[in-house]
């Protein structure tokens with residue numbers, strides 16, 4: 347089994363969200379970068395679990411990003427994974443990123459391509475589907491569980507109000523979310539080993555960008571909380587009924 | 594030229610997300626001065642009545658292979674409809690099925706795609722759509738720079754409006770349907786429960802509730818309000834509640850009209866999944882709990898005393914004994 351795991355860097359979940367350059371850029375000053383949680387906790391750890399069951403498995407990581415993505419990809423290597431490829435480009439356009447990943451996937455002939463459910467900064471949930479279409483492969487989005495069964499995979503995926511279990515032909519692309527695996531902490535041995543694992547840097551292939559971000563906005567501030575005495579919950583129910591008109 | 598809306602349905606019912614997409618698509622079409630049409634895969638009784646949302650035509654492809662979702666097969670079929678009708682904008686709900694199809698269609702047609710749209714496009718200068726980013730903590734205005742455009746509308750961000758009493762003409766569309774590489778082995782829908790992503794009201798519990806045995810009052814309140822139940826991450830991590838109830842940065846992001854948080858501290862990662870809720874009510878015994886800063890209404894008190902009283906009051910209001 348040869349698995350490609352897509353790793354993106356994202357701001358730490360507690361990072362302050364602010365914008366610069368006339369609200370056209372995310373303010374990265376003082377921001378800690380982490381592996382996008384869905385990529386780390388679910389996509390990568392699931393690949394590691396597969397390798398633990400079948401040691402012949404090979405795990406490659408790919409990130410599309412500039413040199414500042416390297417600490418994050420090294421951390422991913424420390425968790426597990428045999429080698430990493432960094433495509434030396436930065437883009438906010440999903441199609442451009444997907445085109446780069448699809449090219450790496452084509453070259454490497456992978457059985458499985460894992461992505462996270464979405465990046466926690468742009469929340470697009472698009473890369474996996476685009477990569478799958480570019481490769482002509484099936485795509486299971488929002489996977490909750492994953493087992494290999496011969497030349498097929500048994501995958502649980504989220505549907506409105508429940509879960510569906512699919513049997514899918516491999517090769518396939520899968521976007522991973524909670525349930526797929528349990529988060530892990532890298533150990534010292536992994537961190538040491540990661541230092542010597544190959545991290546290849548490749549230049550991007552020519553690809554189109556279909557979208558561009560014009561500007562960012564912050565939501566309007568809340569008016570402030572109205573407190574209701576604990577001994578008068580009737581007042582809460584009255585407000586929700588008469589003023590908010592929701593119950 | 595037209596706006597084409599994907600009519601997502603299951604068990605003979607059009608999904609709420611699809612009704613929102615229909616309302617959005619028809620308003621967009623009116624603004625652009627073009628027709629709004631639907632694309633329907635599989636079988637749906639009375640599809641013509643969707644005309645009341647403003648679509649004039651519905652292009653239907655029915656085939657056994659389309660009775661379950663395989664994004665690859667669906668995409669190829671929708672692409673044929675787009676080509677034949679010359680649709681310029683295709684609207685999906687950004688729900689589970691939308692996420693499986695819309696990005697694929699974007700790559701196939703090389704059509705710009707924005708997922709998580711929350712408002713109609715600004716067409717004054719190009720075609721710019723506002724979308725939710727940073728898990729609801731900000732918005733981005735995204736320009737779609739190709740002739741054909743695809744929009745994934747975030748659930749619960751656009752009101753469902755029936756604009757007329759019209760009937761849509763349901764036209765059977767002759768498409769090539771490929772063999773599916775996906776076989777559905779089973780579906781497990783939580784019956785009698787409102788799907789969390791679609792719910793108007795959500796009652797949510799955190800670690801302050803001490804243990805799974807105390808969820809009876811959460812469920813009772815939810816039932817009375819016709820609400821879905823949710824929880825914070827530690828609650829699902831410790832298996833007090835099922836995984837699908839976990840909301841937040843790493844769980845489901847929701848945007849109900851009313852979110853009632855009980856015994857939840859309001860950590861930034863929790864807020865990231867719920868801050869698009871229209872009204873937030875917080876019940877917490879700690880007056881310093883960060884959640885109060887994000888709330889519209891708050892009660893400082895012990896959940897085990899406050900919630901049963903709230904239930905009593907709701908029962909009085911609804912006239913149930």
Ligand SMILES: Cc1cc2nc3c(=O)[nH]c(=O)nc-3n(C[C@H](O)[C@H](O)[C@H](O)COP(=O)(O)OP(=O)(O)OC[C@H]3O[C@@H](n4cnc5c(N)ncnc54)[C@H](O)[C@@H]3O)c2cc1C
Pocket residue numbers: 359383798799800801802824825826827828839840841842843844855856857858859860861862863866876877878879882894895896897
């Ligand atoms: C990368 C990352 C991602 C994360 N993603 C998520 C996520 O998606 N969703 C999420 O929820 N969390 C997430 N977390 C965890 C988050 O940081 C918090 O730890 C978590 O939300 C806390 O859950 P809680 O509020 O239920 O518990 P606590 O923080 O323990 O809060 C319990 C609250 O209950 C109150 N309380 C106690 N007893 C009572 C009582 N009798 N009556 C009323 N109130 C009472 C307390 O005052 C307290 O405010 C994430 C963390 C990280 C680092």
Ligand SMILES: Nc1ncnc2c1ncn2[C@@H]1O[C@H](COP(=O)(O)O)[C@@H](O)[C@H]1O
Pocket residue numbers: 352353354355382384385389408409410411440443460461462463464465468469470471472473474
């Ligand atoms: N720049 C990138 N490099 C590598 N993988 C990425 C990149 N951006 C996104 N991905 C992958 O695609 C998934 C979905 O991202 P998105 O569609 O941007 O929300 C992420 O969870 C990653 O696995």
